[in-house]
Amino acid sequence: MRRLSPWLVVAMALGYLFLYAPILILVVYSFNESKLVTVWGGFSTKWYGELAANDKLLDAAWLSLRIAAASATGAVVLGTLCAITLVRFGRFRGRLLFSAMTTAPLVMPEVITGLSMLLLFVALQQLTGWPDGRSALTIAIAHITFATAYVSVVVQARLGQMDRSLEEAALDLGARPLRVFFTITLPLILPSLVAGWLLAFTLSLDDLVIASFVSGPGSTTLPMVVFSSVRLGLSPEINALATILLGTVAFCVIIAGIVLSRRRGERA
């Protein structure tokens, strides 16, 4: 390994400090004895205990996780179909428009996405009676619409790298197109589906703006609870909850990383 110059080491340390010091402080303060979030009063795990008793926070966290899982799954299905259409179907009429429209949500301001989804749901309800008010379902649908764009981009990149002759070889050996998709294409793009799912999951989990527009009574997600409680005064319970979430996400990302690096050797 090359030895780095001291300047580089210092610059790198500062960079990491800038990125991770806030998170580190959050974790440290979750073990704070004091009631005040900003004053250190000694080590304690009591806020984790308090958290376990706070139904409102826990319910919101559980709801957020369910919405995130559902919308990530939906986004992976739609995003993959979309990526396959764009990469495999050649130059069909309207391809450019379709491609632009699937990537538009990436740059669309969240306020606009949220507002337009809200208007859509309201109009739909007036016309068809469905959806019956705003709920976790409408939040999930809204999240799917913007997460699909991210998944589609990730999957498109992987599909583009894939050797087309692999699919042709499978067809040549007697597999029908659907079989080819499930036995060859899907296993080979699986890493990008996992990456896309994790991305969509994370995006959904921390979305505040869109969820605020399309949520209804009884469907308050975790970011919404945190945000509203900040206005009333921060409780160290939030720190504890954030630490748990952080640990969960880090665990998922590490597992995904291991899976991806194992599969890398198998690329054609």
Place this chain on the structure above:
Amino acid sequence: MANGTSPANSAPGARPPVLSIERASRRFGDVVAVDRVDLAIGQGEFFALLGESGCGKTTLLRMIAGFELPDEGRILIDGQDMSRTPPYDRPVNMVFQSYALFPHMTVAHNVGYGLRQEGMARSERDDRVAEVLSLVELSALAKRKPHQLSGGQRQRVALARGLAKRPKILLLDEPLGALDRKLRERTQFELMALQARTGTTFILVTHDQEEAMTMSNRIAVMRAGRIHQIGPPRQLYEYPNSRFVADFIGSANLLMGEVVGMEAGVVRVRLQSGGQTVAIEVEAGVSFPTGQSVTVMVRPEKMEAGRQAFGGPNELTGEVVDIAYLGDLSIYHVATAGGIKVQVAMANRQHRQGKPLERGEGVHLAWHPSDAVILTE
């Protein structure tokens, strides 16, 4: 046409055709990749489609496999019209240029993939996989994954996978392109042995004329979507039917001239540059009208160069301008008195030849009347 010593498109002998292509064309936009191709390939043949890149040979192969559908014409496999049949329903398998091994499957699963699609029972499938793997001497590596294999081993897995379903025809798209020279030469003979042992019809696409000549028993030379000539390697080399084929297969000295007379199976041609008259033997019954412009083709190894006059019917004089010493042979580039450049290839047998020719020396060139071919195209 050619000098007519042999029919240009000989039928594949007594063997019934396993593949017939009837006036098949394929266009991509304005480009005609395959242009009204007629082709009949017999059961058990080792057939080569030879041509430069972009000549349509790969498109033709993909049409046989079913990845490209003909815009017009028909493709019959074993007598059945399969022009519109999708690839998964054709009794044809392909070895891809990139091998296209499934990276997430072991060697055994790769080879067994086609059999599983057929719905073959597990035990029978295992037997067949073991059988083809032993055929390509890869039994020990059945549990490996493709990325753990060398280039030559991957190529053999691709072959085994193509043969596992016992196809009527095995299509090979530049199968040796990714191998280094030594391995390529050895693999050529392995492929021939494999073809002889399985009796499968092989159709090979290649741009390498040596590869085509070594392995196949018939070759189709393609250019711009059309087949120029079909025949066994020897026929293509000795009796090309056009300047293109003469130049493409091996090297050729092409001398332009005009027919000045014919008698008793010998055509006399006056060369455009220099004005000498040369004699070329042709088969009985072939005739050329006086005054027709033709090209006389003589292969470099059929020409002789020496310091003394040979005294034969075909003799030119010139000067050695370049010598390529290749060890076993030397190629002498000679500028004739008439101003054309010819190549003469001679074996280096110094004890008989005496002092070898040197650059700048004046030389006499000669060839036998039966060693030249008259081309009109």
